[in-house]
Amino acid sequence: MSSVQEVTWRMPAWIARELDLDTPLDGDDAKMAFTVALARRNIEHGGGPFGAAIVDAVTGLVLAVGANWVVEQRSSLLHAEIAAIAFAQARLGSHSLASGNYELFASSEPCVQCLGATVWSGARRLVCGASTGDAEAIGFDEGPRRDDWVAELERRGIQVVLGVRQADARAVLLAYQARGGAIYNGLYAAP
Amino acid sequence: MSSVQEVTWRMPAWIARELDLDTPLDGDDAKMAFTVALARRNIEHGGGPFGAAIVDAVTGLVLAVGANWVVEQRSSLLHAEIAAIAFAQARLGSHSLASGNYELFASSEPCVQCLGATVWSGARRLVCGASTGDAEAIGFDEGPRRDDWVAELERRGIQVVLGVRQADARAVLLAYQARGGAIYNGLYAAP
Numbered sequence: 565m566s567s568v569q570e571v572t573w574r575m576p577a578w579i580a581r582e583l584d585l586d587t588p589l590d591g592d593d594a595k596m597a598f599t600v601a602l603a604r605r606n607i608e609h610g611g612g613p614f615g616a617a618i619v620d621a622v623t624g625l626v627l628a629v630g631a632n633w634v635v636e637q638r639s640s641l642l643h644a645e646i647a648a649i650a651f652a653q654a655r656l657g658s659h660s661l662a663s664g665n666y667e668l669f670a671s672s673e674p675c676v677q678c679l680g681a682t683v684w685s686g687a688r689r690l691v692c693g694a695s696t697g698d699a700e701a702i703g704f705d706e707g708p709r710r711d712d713w714v715a716e717l718e719r720r721g722i723q724v725v726l727g728v729r730q731a732d733a734r735a736v737l738l739a740y741q742a743r744g745g746a747i748y749n750g751l752y753a754a755p
Numbered sequence: 756m757s758s759v760q761e762v763t764w765r766m767p768a769w770i771a772r773e774l775d776l777d778t779p780l781d782g783d784d785a786k787m788a789f790t791v792a793l794a795r796r797n798i799e800h801g802g803g804p805f806g807a808a809i810v811d812a813v814t815g816l817v818l819a820v821g822a823n824w825v826v827e828q829r830s831s832l833l834h835a836e837i838a839a840i841a842f843a844q845a846r847l848g849s850h851s852l853a854s855g856n857y858e859l860f861a862s863s864e865p866c867v868q869c870l871g872a873t874v875w876s877g878a879r880r881l882v883c884g885a886s887t888g889d890a891e892a893i894g895f896d897e898g899p900r901r902d903d904w905v906a907e908l909e910r911r912g913i914q915v916v917l918g919v920r921q922a923d924a925r926a927v928l929l930a931y932q933a934r935g936g937a938i939y940n941g942l943y944a945a946p
Contacts, residue, residue, distance in 0.1 A: 567776065568819070568845045572763045585758065628759070638850045640875040641832075641841055650832055654759045659829045662942050677875060680868025683898045684831040684941045707874045708907030716899030721942040750875045751853050751912040 573637060573650060578609055579629060588624030595619050595669050596693050596728040598626070603644070603671040603736045606631035612748075613702075613740035614671055616644035618652040621665040621689065628652035634748055645670050645678035649685045662686030671733045672699045673726065676707035682722065689723045693733030702737050703747040764828060764841060769800055770820060779815030786810050786860050787884050787919040789817070794835070794862040794927045797822035803939075804893075804931035805862055807835035809843040812856040812880065819843035825939055836861050836869035840876045853877030862924045863890045864917065867898035873913065880914045884924030893928050894938040 579585075582605055589595045595617065603615030612632025619626055630647025634640055645668060652666070653659060667689040668682055673696045682690055696706050710716060714724045770776075773796055780786045786808065794806030803823025810817055821838025825831055836859060843857070844850060858880040859873060864887045873881055887897050901907060905915045 566846075567766070567771070568842050569766045570763050571841045571845045572761050575758070575760045580758070634850045634875075638848055639841060639844050640850045640877065641837060641844075641872055642850075646832060650762045650830060651759050653830050653832075654762045655757075657829055659825045659831045659833075659939065660941075675871055675875075677868055677871025680866055680871055680898050680900075681832055684825075684866075684868060684939070686831065686941055688942070707871050708901050708904055708911075709871075710899050710901050713899055720899075748850065748875070750851075750877055751879070 573633075573639070573642065573647065575651060576609065576633075578605070583629070585626050585629070589619060589626065590624050592691055592725065592728050595667070596671075596691060597732070599669040600671050600693055600729055600732045600736060602629055602631055603733070604739070607736065607740045607743065607745060611636055612644075613736050613745065614644040616648040616671065617669045618648050618661065618687065619667045619669060621667050627666060628655055635746055640748070640750070641677070643675065643678050645674055646681055649681055653685070660686035662688070667691060671736065673706070675705075676709040679709060679713055679717070683717065683720055687722065689725070690717060691725045691728055693727070693729050694737055695727065695730060698730070698734040698737055702741040703749075705749045764824075764830070764833065764838065766842060767800065767824075769796070774820070776817050776820070780810060780817065781815050783882055783916065783919050786858070787862075787882060788923070790860040791862050791884055791920055791923045791927060793820055793822055794924070795930070798927065798931045798934065798936060802827055804927050804936065805835040807839040807862065808860045809839050809852065809878065810858045810860060812858050818857060819846055826937055831939070831941070832868070834866065834869050836865055837872055840872055844876075851877035853879070858882060862927065864897070866896075867900040870900060870904055870908070874908065874911055878913065880916070881908060882916045882919055884918070884920050885928055886918065886921060889921070889925040889928055893932040894940075896940045
């Protein structure tokens with residue numbers, strides 16, 4: 565077991581095949597519908613029940629997407645928001661999205677890791693579907709997150725909108741649970 | 756500007772050249788000295804003033820290292836702890852470090868993103884050098900982190916030790932400030 569010189573995250577081939585990445589999206593409802601559809605496709609392809617999309621607020625074009633690929637790509641970091649931020653910044657060739665006006669759509673409210681990643685990403689807006697309660701109801705843990713996290717993001721210049729297409733987003737979580745999908749919560753991982 | 760199919764993070768070549776990655780480290784003091792030396796080398800190579808190492812608590816061998824490569828590798832995610840976790844899990848070929856007894860050494864206390872990443876990583880122990888106050892004193896922001904984050908990690912089975920070789924770790928932060936190093940805090944980035 566020798567040291568690793570590169571870590572590579574891959575965009576699954578089905579993304580370009582099954583999602584329309586080229587048509588501009590208009591309004592929060594359409595952008596969240598796209599993000600929830602991504603989450604649903606991801607569980608059908610064996611991934612976790614979370615999707616994220618980074619959208620140019622001016623043009624409505626999708627800059628990058630991500631989904632929960634923790635188990636598939638063998639990295640606990642690979643939550644949907646982290647993946648979307650990684651691919652978005654790689655596409656821009658910059659460590660910050662703040663050169664544009666980018667929105668992060670997440671099919672569920674962020675865990676503490678992804679909350680932090682959102683702050684540093686340079687995104688100007690975070691829009692969420694399912695609630696923390698919805699994710700907890702199927703066994704996921706958001707980690708040690710501040711109760712006032714929305715106000716803390718807004719204080720840092722990031723607008724937050726919760727509960728967009730919440731019922732649809734929750735339905736993806738329930739579909740994952742019904743399939744018996746793995747729940748990974750760090751040391752308390754399912755065996 | 757077309758979609759990106761892969762995101763690759765690279766271990767800089769100087770790491771293997773300038774650090775002894777093969778000799779077991781004995782005790783928190785030696786492990787933190789290694790981690791702080793890594794942070795210091797990183798600023799000399801143009802990176803941020805933060806280092807991290809994941810060490811096998813049983814053998815004292817270093818599993819992986821990371822440093823702040825946000826600007827150099829163009830990703831706001833690439834804090835030291837995130838890099839170390841990414842390379843460690845790639846080396847193990849697993850999304851969890853919980854199959855072993857691994858400790859995460861960080862030259863400074865974690866920001867909110869890296870706190871969350873630590874929880875999901877499967878590491879069993881977090882040892883920090885410089886304090887949050889030390890990092891804030893040179894302009895870095897830990898983000899919206901819970902005040903009781905140490906207790907929250909311990910409640911999740913992760914032992915936390917603060918202030919190991921704190922003066923040495925703080926000295927790296929001050930050296931970075933003295934060189935006029937960039938401070939990146941999301942939307943409030945220095946120009």
